[in-house]
Amino acid sequence: MMQQALPYKSSCLTLTPRVHHVSSSNSSLLYVKGSKDELKNVVKDNAVIVVGQRGCCMSHVVKRLLQCLGANPAIYEIEEQDENEVVDELENIIGGDGRKETERLQLPAVFVGGELFGGLDRIMAAHITGELSPVLKKAGALWL
């Protein structure tokens, strides 16, 4: 029996973002809602989370691939008009650790264990080389 991945480390949070479960064919995706200010916590508190535009097909590809591996990623969907704001906030969260100034963060973006992992390119490459699974396992995102 496949267990539900619990999205929060503790139940007593000052902020309580609305969470609803959406059932798709095989598994349920955890849609995380929250305002921009709550984003930091949302990112930190989920083992693996995909931040992407609502209806974006590339986000869908990332989601499906992570699910293939046995992860149940949290999904943070944004509207097109909020993209700039959200990306700014995410870049603040990441800070200046090792990323070039000129590269603006692109969506969809995947965070594993609270840290930015990368976009679709990075996910694909890591998957093929076999480094993605161990990273997910280490962050507690896999239940295998």
Added chain:
Amino acid sequence: MNMSSPSTQFAPARMGIFEPFHHMSMWEDTFRGEIMPNAGAMVTPPNDRADDKSGYTSSEQLIPSGSEDNQAGKSISDKVQRRLAQNREAARKSRMRKKAYVQQLEKSNLKLAQLEMELERARQQGLYIFGSNGNAGISSTINPGIAAFEMDYSLWVEEQQKKNVELRNILQSHVSEMELQLLVETVLNHYYNLFRMKADAAKADVFYLMSGMWRTSVERFFLWIGGFKPSELINVVMPQLEPLSDQQIVKICSLRHCCQQAEDALTQGMDKLQQNLAQNILTMTTGMGSYSSQMVSSMEKLEALESFVNQADHLRHQTLQQMSLILTTRQSARGLLAFGEYLQRLRALSSLWAARPREPT
């Protein structure tokens, strides 16, 4: 000029070149029928006049049948002389016209034979440039990005075939590890170059790339998001790599599994794109303002196709790279040769299919 028997006139070009006299006699029969419908019994049949092939034999027609003998014999003879001269002149002009016409026909026949030969040659070489595959040849020449890509791709194929020959030769001879490694890297880079070319072409016209119009028909049958399926590459190549160590087998199977997962994810992403686009188009309202903005949003969705092609090529690149890491240099060379030959056979099959005899409709 209305020919009553055109079908044999324009028989296959090859026959046309070698049988001009056959055509001339056919022409002659019909010509006679057209020009002199009222010739009737007065016309001498051609057998009797072997020296004149024009068929214009009406000099007898103009001899007055009536009772004009009592006119001064001299004037009659003058009239007759003049008429005869006119007839000869008309006959001569007619012969010249016929000669010119036949010459033009023979020239056209030659041209037709030449074109057929060129077409056959092009098909056999498996090169499908500028619409010889029957698709939108016109649009590819209008879009300069695509026209450039088509030219570059045909050069790429030529180069790939040369590389195949090099691989075959080097595997049969004893060369240093370094030389072999160098060739393997060159061939891999050749594939990576193709992905770069495709990225540019995708910016020019992603639908052209996705449809596979730039590839031969059988290759198109196997097309997945604008190119080969990475897991298919592994399947094609694996039998040629033996003997493989157990560890290698495990790694390759794992790589193949990863490819399939990535391919499924991308395919599902494409399906989602289709759904979104269909939804968008269905829910378009008829108000003028919202129609154009909804069209714009649909166009933005279509832009995602470029990302899909790029991601698929990225996956192909990664797969090739990983394989070369798992395999020894010699195995990599064998694998690349096997894949190159596989693609060549697909192209050859396409040419044969295109040239197969069809039943007359």
